Every structure is written in C-alpha cells, then in structure tokens.
Ligand SMILES: Cc1cc2nc3c(=O)[nH]c(=O)nc-3n(C[C@H](O)[C@H](O)[C@H](O)COP(=O)(O)OP(=O)(O)OC[C@H]3O[C@@H](n4cnc5c(N)ncnc54)[C@H](O)[C@@H]3O)c2cc1C
C-alpha cells in the first residue's frame with residue numbers, strides 16, 4: 001500500500017549510464033534517480049574500471065619471468081601486495097561513487113536520489129520498497145544487469161563469488177576456481193594468475209572466448225592454458241565446504257564438476273576441485289525481472305531485455321510508450337559500456353527534444369577483452385561472414401604480429417590480426433586481433449567500417465607510422481584480395 005506520492009519531471013531508474021542524462025536542461029526542473037545499489041552502477045563500481053585497475057598491475061607482474069628473460073632483462077616477480085592494490089583501487093573508486101551520490105542527493109537542488117528498489121505499478125509510476133509511489137512525466141529505465149548464478153547447491157557459500165565481490169577479497173586466493181569462459185572469466189583468470197593465485201578455469205565448451213573469431217578463440221585458449229590450468233567440457237554441479245575442518249574453516253570448498261552436456265565425453269565424468277575462492281562468471285541477467293515491467297505493460301524480448309524502437313522508446317504491444325525510454329544492459333544484449341553510453345546520448349537528446357527524435361546507430365560495435373594477451377574484435381567473424389556472404393564473396397587475411405617490424409622487434413610469436421572483407425568492393429566486414437595492445441589496435445578497423453572506407457583505401461589513403469605495431473593492421477588490409485584503390 002502506497003504511503004505517499006511524489007511527482008517529478010524525470011525519473012531515472014539506475015545510476016550507472018542513467019546518471020549521465022542529467023544535463024543542464026534539467027536545471028529548474030525536478031529529476032529523481034532511483035538506485036538500490038551502489039551509486040554509479042556497474043562500470044564504475046564493479047565493472048570496467050576496477051577490472052582494468054587490476055589488469056594493469058597484473059600485466060606488470062606477468063611481464064617478469066619468461067618474457068623479460070627471453071629479451072635479456074632480468075625482472076623478478078617477488079609477489080603482489082593484493083590488499084594494497086585492492087585498497088588503492090577502491091579508495092579511488094569509492095570516493096567517486098560517494099561524491100556522485102552526495103552531489104545528486106544533497107548538493108543539487110533539482111535532483112534527488114531514491115536509494116531503494118523500485119517496481120512499476122503503471123507506465124510512468126513506480127512503487128519503492130518502502131511503499132512510496134513516484135510518478136514522472138518521463139521515465140528512463142537504465143537498470144542494467146547482474147551476474148547470473150548457476151542453480152546448484154552451495155552457490156551461496158561465502159567463498160563463492162561473482163564479479164561484484166571478487167575484487168574485494170580480504171587476501172589473494174591461494175587457489176581460485178573460475179567458472180566460465182567469457183569476458184569476465186578470462187579477464188579475472190588472467191589477473192589472478194598474474195598476481196600469484198593458482199587459477200583453475202573451467203568452461204563448458206572447448207574454446208574460451210567462443211563468441212570470438214575461431215582464429216582468435218583457438219589461439220587464446222592455447223595461450224591461456226600455458227598461463228593457468230584450463231579445463232574444458234565441464235560444468236559445476238555443486239559446492240560444499242572442504243572435508244578437512246581446518247581447511248573448511250579457512251574457507252576452502254569442494255566444487256563438484258560434471259561433464260557438460262553436448263561435449264565430447266572422454267575420461268572421467270565427474271571431477272572435484274578444491275579452492276579457497278570460486279568465481280562464477282557464466283553471464284549476466286538483465287534486470288527486467290526486478291522492475292515488474294508487466295505492470296507497466298512493457299514488452300520484453302526473448303533475450304530478456306526491454307524492447308525499444310530505434311529512438312530507445314520502450315514498446316508496449318509493439319508500439320512506443322510516450323515518455324518511457326530504456327538504455328544499456330537492460331535494453332540491449334551487447335552488455336558493453338560504450339553501447340550504453342551511446343544509447344544514453346540518444347536518450348538525453350530525445351528527452352529534451354521529443355519533437356526531433358534521434359536514433360541509436362549501433363553498428364559496428366567493437367569489444368575488447370583486457371586479458372594477457374588482449375583480444376579485440378569488431379564486426380563479423382570469418383565464420384559469420386562465410387555463412388552470410390558465402391566463401392566466394394569474401395576475402396580473409398590473418399597477419400602475424402611477428403611478421404611486421406615492431407612485432408618482430410618484440411619477438412612476438414602469438415599475436416595475430418584477422419580481417420575479413422567483401423571481395424568485390426573491399427568493404428570491411430570484420431576485424432579480430434589477439435596480442436599486445438589489441439584494444440587500441442582495433443580502432444583503425446572500427447573507423448574504416450564506421451565511415452565506409454574500403455580496405456585498400458584505408459591502408460593506402462593514410463600514413464601508418466613506421467615501425468609502429470599498427471602496421472599489423474595495415475598489412476592485414478593489404479593482404480586482402482580486394483579492388484585496388486589506385487592510392488600508393
Ligand atoms: C566485471 C565487469 C567488467 C566489465 N568490463 C567492461 C569493459 O571493459 N568494457 C565495457 O564496455 N563493458 C564492460 N563491462 C560491462 C559494463 O559494465 C556494462 O555494460 C555497463 O556498466 C552497463 O551500464 P548500465 O547503465 O546499463 O547499467 P548499470 O551500470 O549496471 O546500472 C544499473 C543500476 O540500476 C540499479 N537497479 C537495477 N534494478 C533496480 C531497481 N529495480 N530499483 C532500483 N535500482 C535498480 C542497479 O543497482 C545499478 O546500479 C563490464 C562488466 C563487468 C561486470
């Protein structure tokens with residue numbers, strides 16, 4: 001039963017990308033931001049930023065040893081001060097989150113923060129957990145996603161973590177069992193292995209990063225297996241405290257693994273791994289189910305995200321609901337911050353200019369995995385291009401890092417850049433990079449695809465500083481069987 005009702009010009013559900021919607025336009029108007037979690041959302045508090053703040057020192061740690069020795073530099077890894085790294089990261093992050101909350105809640109006159117879970121009771125009406133009813137002329141749903149947990153016994157034991165908690169562990173795990181083979185699982189396996197944990201990564205399928213191009217995913221799985229223990233074809237079946245009471249008291253658990261369905265059955269069908277920390281990283285669930293969207297009649301797609309039109313207006317029965325927008329992980333399946341940011345810019349404009357609606361243009365979307373080595377991708381994989389265009393219509397070049405000057409100087413033997421393009425036109429269909437600095441190296445290919453620059457023109461229509469590693473992209477482009485642009 002509602003105890004009070006308040007009305008705002010704008011209600012934003014979710015303080016992650018949603019927080020960026022409060023532009024100068026809203027001064028003198030009333031804006032409420034509802035968030036029952038930590039202010040600032042996933043990217044800042046438990047996502048992109050802290051993971052990369054771990055990935056950088058982890059990269060420094062991993063450069064000692066075999067790689068440095070091979071190049072004649074005597075570096076020794078003497079251990080990571082995990083609590084110091086953790087505290088440095090979260091002292092910086094928590095201050096930003098707390099400052100953002102104070103600014104919106106206490107300092108600005110036209111904004112308020114509802115620190116409660118909210119659920120829809122009508123299209124532009126929500127009820128808070130404490131029973132307040134809040135209405136608004138316009139509503140933006142930016143409620144994000146949360147880690148998915150497997151439905152197995154023992155998943156609620158304190159040593160079982162998700163990406164929300166694993167970065168705040170009191171100490172570096174002795175043995176970390178990582179479940180999953182996607183972005184989150186691979187980034188954390190790479191980080192914790194470099195910092196000194198014994199990492200065992202268990203994945204259902206036989207390739208890590210399986211959504212990536214086969215060339216990248218296959219090579220990454222092999223390289224990962226040289227850095228930590230990768231076990232494929234398994235799925236977790238249950239977690240229980242370790243049999244030894246002393247170990248159990250220290251948080252050690254036994255994780256039972258079953259052979260994953262549909263995977264080749266060789267060897268044993270059940271295995272047990274003991275670990276003092278377990279990370280479940282098997283995907284993220286959009287938060288639509290936390291919002292009672294049915295009460296507002298809002299459409300949800302079969303992927304569980306809110307259905308929107310190209311202006312990010314939420315649909316009801318297939319038609320846009322006036323003044324209700326959605327963005328980010330609750331409204332798309334990319335689950336990437338740069339996509340949420342783009343959608344937020346579209347929504348910010350459309351809220352302010354309902355008579356001049358702008359559209360989200362999501363293609364092509366790059367993604368980068370900040371492992372060691374890094375992985376980055378944009379557009380179609382070779383397999384997708386083959387399926388969509390046929391073998392005769394496409395051309396593919398895989399350029400090894402070691403065959404361009406800087407990669408050769410690094411004595412790199414792992415890095416590769418695969419580009420796939422349309423043979424007849426040179427239109428770039430996709431790019432896939434594994435290796436040093438892949439997250440940066442992918443950008444020329446994103447530019448080429450976004451601005452419709454064909455492969456030869458992209459390679460020959462600009463200078464590439466010699467001998468920078470970007471030459472790996474230039475050479476991949478030049479290796480394609482595409483029309484000559486005439487440029488030299
Ligand atoms: C470990 C990790 C690393 C990542 N690294 C990267 C990366 O390197 N690059 C990249 O592009 N992306 C990365 N991502 C993905 C990226 O963080 C997300 O795509 C992005 O943060 C989504 O933003 P959002 O605004 O949609 O939602 P969020 O930032 O998740 O905000 C949603 C907010 O809504 C609140 N909320 C939800 N339901 C309710 C409710 N009913 N009532 C009140 N409040 C509610 C939540 O508390 C939350 O604060 C990473 C994610 C994770 C988990």
Ligand SMILES: NC(=O)c1ccc[n+]([C@@H]2O[C@H](COP(=O)([O-])OP(=O)(O)OC[C@H]3O[C@@H](n4cnc5c(N)ncnc54)[C@H](O)[C@@H]3O)[C@@H](O)[C@H]2O)c1
Pocket residue numbers: 150179180181182183184185187202203204205209210234235236281282283284334335336367368369370
């Ligand atoms: N650098 C980045 O851009 C970055 C980093 C982290 C997360 N993210 C975003 O967050 C999203 C979620 O990441 P994620 O890694 O959790 O999901 P994901 O979808 O990338 O990977 C999920 C993995 O879990 C495995 N899996 C699923 N169920 C399983 C089970 N029962 N047993 C064993 N394995 C199982 C899948 O095979 C897959 O390998 C990503 O899709 C990405 O968009 C991005």
